[in-house]
Amino acid sequence: MALCMGVRPPLFRHFKTVSVQSKKPTNIFNLTIRSCALPRKILQRSFVLQLVAEVKQKLSREHNNLPVGKHGRDDEEMILWFLKDRKYSIKDAISKLTKAIRWRREFGVSELSEESVRSVAETGKAYVHDYLDAYGRPVLIVEASKHIPGYEYEQYEDEKLCVFVIEKALSKLPAGKQEILCIIDLRGFRTEHADIKFLTFVFDAFYYYYPRRLSQVLFVDAPFIYRPVWELIKPLVKSYASLVRFCSAKTVKEEYFTVDTVPASFRVGK
Structure with missing residues (x-):
């Protein structure tokens, strides 16, 4: 401390020990040293x-x-x-x-646009919701029952739509927000809709190219046949598996949206 205060410390010498007794109580002083460092x-x-x-x-x-x-x-x-x-x-x-x-x-x-993904987007299998959720996050919705791998579109077309909607959702981030919500609607899901390769691409895209942009993934009304699919995918999606929540359509409506902002597909049961 002496060095910090610009006072040279005394050299060590040999002293005799002297016992001093004071009749008056010793006053105690609090010494406060303020740092000159920046906040x-x-x-x-x-x-x-x-x-x-x-x-x-x-x-x-x-x-x-x-x-x-x-x-x-x-x-x-x-x-x-x-x-x-x-x-x-x-x-x-x-x-x-x-x-x-x-x-x-x-x-x-940078070359992706509404026009470049129009044909596959018109299937309605993936889109960005018009409103933010109750926590102020842009919402990306996937309707799994509208996706049949290899039936009408090549996987690359689906991947382009995937990246386009991610970019679109991120462009809707309000000031101070940094993450988006992904809802995967599994109502009506059957075995022919299973696409492990594509779902792995989605999670890989978030992990490698859009890190920390995905706040939560809701698997809505997952049927029993979807559970084995998830068990296969879970080890492949790394830490993002912890972001997944299985829930009901009722939960989505009540916890994530208001009456005015709930997606149309959740307003009434399918």
Whole structure:
């Protein structure tokens, strides 16, 4: 403490022990030392910004073939998101981020539009709800009974619709919100609707390319025959399995929406 206060500490010498007794009670003084450091929040923000800058520099030096701009190697918002996902590990964030940027370019995410997915979207198998849920989250709805793998559309078409609706849901995020709700309506589900490969793609997309964007997944009125399907999928979806909740259509209506905002398919029983 003496050093911090600019006072040179005395040199150690040999002293005789002297016992001193005081007749008066000793006054006790509370010594408060105030830190001259910046507030913790400012320090944390400064540290995070430094990490973002370091990631940008490394990406520029080591991955300069990646695109720039929105969702590119210099997108600070995207860099920060992946840093949070990887618990601020620069090495891990760069590894996952470069994979996501390459995937977006190869998949053609920026080229997806209402027109490019119109035919498969008209099946009604997946769409973004017009209203937010009761917790202020955009809502992505999948009606499993309208999906028959390989029957009318190639899997790539379904994957494009999947990515398009994820992007659309994220574009509806209100200020301060960062996650979306996914409702998988399993009413009317039969064995011919099972598509383990496609469902794995959905969870992989959220894990690798849209980390921490999925708040919860509701499996609504899952029939008995769906349980074996879920047991096969569960090990493949990693930590996202913990986000899954099996519930009823009644629960969806009462807990997640108001009378005015409940999706049309949940207003009356199928």
